Amino acid sequence: MTVAPSRLALYLDLIRWNRPAGWLLLLWPSLGALWFAADGWPGWHLIVVFVLGTILMRSAGCCVNDVADRDFDRHVKRTAQRPVTSGAVSVREALALGAVLALCAFGLVLSTNRVTVLWSFAALAITLAYPFAKRYVSVPQAVLGIAFSFGIPMAFAAVRADVPALAWWLLAGNLFWVLAYDTEYAMVDRDDDLRIGMKTSAITFGRFDVAIVMACYAMFLAIWAGIGAGRGLGWAFAAGIAIAAAQAAWHWRLIRDRTREGCFKAFRLNHWLGFAVFAGVALGYALR
Numbered sequence: 001m002t003v004a005p006s007r008l009a010l011y012l013d014l015i016r017w018n019r020p021a022g023w024l025l026l027l028w029p030s031l032g033a034l035w036f037a038a039d040g041w042p043g044w045h046l047i048v049v050f051v052l053g054t055i056l057m058r059s060a061g062c063c064v065n066d067v068a069d070r071d072f073d074r075h076v077k078r079t080a081q082r083p084v085t086s087g088a089v090s091v092r093e094a095l096a097l098g099a100v101l102a103l104c105a106f107g108l109v110l111s112t113n114r115v116t117v118l119w120s121f122a123a124l125a126i127t128l129a130y131p132f133a134k135r136y137v138s139v140p141q142a143v144l145g146i147a148f149s150f151g152i153p154m155a156f157a158a159v160r161a162d163v164p165a166l167a168w169w170l171l172a173g174n175l176f177w178v179l180a181y182d183t184e185y186a187m188v189d190r191d192d193d194l195r196i197g198m199k200t201s202a203i204t205f206g207r208f209d210v211a212i213v214m215a216c217y218a219m220f221l222a223i224w225a226g227i228g229a230g231r232g233l234g235w236a237f238a239a240g241i242a243i244a245a246a247q248a249a250w251h252w253r254l255i256r257d258r259t260r261e262g263c264f265k266a267f268r269l270n271h272w273l274g275f276a277v278f279a280g281v282a283l284g285y286a287l288r
Contacts, residue, residue: 011097014066014083015059021271023058025181028274029174030054030151032224032281036170036231037159040285046158049108054151056105061127061147063098067091068131076192109154116157123150134198141186141201145178146171166227173223180216180248181270183209184255187263210256217248224277233284240280247273 016022030050034042066084074085083089102124109120126147133140149171156167179201186193186202187209193200205212221241228237251270254262 010083010089014089014094014097015062015101017059021268022062023055024271025178025274026058026148026151027051027054028271028278029149029170029177030155032278033152033155033167033170034159035278035281035285036166036227037156039231040288042155042159045111046155049111049158050151050155053105053108056101056108057123057127060098060101060105061130063094063101064128065131067094067098069134072134072196072198076189076196078189078192112158113161115161115163116154119150119154119157119163123147123154126150134200136199138199138204139179139201140199141179141182142175144182145175148178149174169223169227173220173227176216176223177220177270177274180213180220181267183213183216184251184263184270185267187255187258188260188267210252210258213255214248214252217245217251221245221248221277228281228284231284232288233281234287236287237280237284240276240278240283243280244273244276247276 012018027050031047034046034050038046066082069079070082070085070091079085084091084094106120109117126143130140130143130147133143137143152171152174153163153167156163183201183205186200189198190200190202192198194203201212202209221244225238225241228241247269251266251273254266256262
């Protein structure tokens with residue numbers, strides 16, 4: 001006899017609680033931006049706000065995404081058993097949970113300043129828009145890239161009460177990273193997405209997918225490396241960039257044959273690449 005999972009277990013599955021890679025991909029560039037904005041240590045208050053806010057908003061985004069994609073997900077082997085898709089969690093429950101999580105994140109934002117509060121509304125709008133971009137945009141990963149990079153301007157707003165050009169350069173660089181790892185993710189489901197008519201970068205890029213993924217890694221690392229060098233972050237930052245570049249080269253080996261297992265592994269381990277860059281930023285400032 002199969003025992004039905006508890007509501008708590010279903011909600012934790014809905015927000016991918018046991019798969020922290022998603023919020024780590026959001027966290028590292030946001031923390032890196034905090035260090036750049038503060039020109040060093042940003043203080044415990046902002047670190048706590050951004051760590052908890054990242055976890056909450058990623059979880060809220062999962063709720064919205066699963067509701068929006070429920071009719072598509074049932075046709076994809078990897079996603080067919082998601083709680084909303086399988087009917088274990090209702091649409092109303094998922095949206096209510098997402099709203100509660102977003103409100104908790106907004107409560108954290110209220111502890112910062114007015115500028116950050118205003119930017120949080122733009123971040124929420126992009127989070128809500130992304131799940132529907134896959135129906136209309138040939139490279140919806142670019143929309144996700146903006147959503148997953150929005151912690152960068154918010155970090156500058158929280159530290160400095162404005163968003164300078166530097167923040168947008170960091171966001172542009174991070175956008176390339178999101179394009180790289182989310183294309184790897186899309187490569188896992190390419191056959192299913194073609195069958196159901198979903199638009200993804202893996203489909204749009206076609207046979208150039210691997211080359212474009214590697215070019216995106218290179219652009220991300222080049223932009224962030226240039227910014228870090230301009231700030232005089234020294235050998236520790238350079239080491240972080242080098243370690244990240246070595247991981248990107250390893251990812252090429254994982255995705256070059258376009259196997260589901262290799263592409264998913266590359267995506268799943270991308271947070272270590274982001275951590276290497278963040279660690280280089282933090283250590284670079286500490287040793288400067």
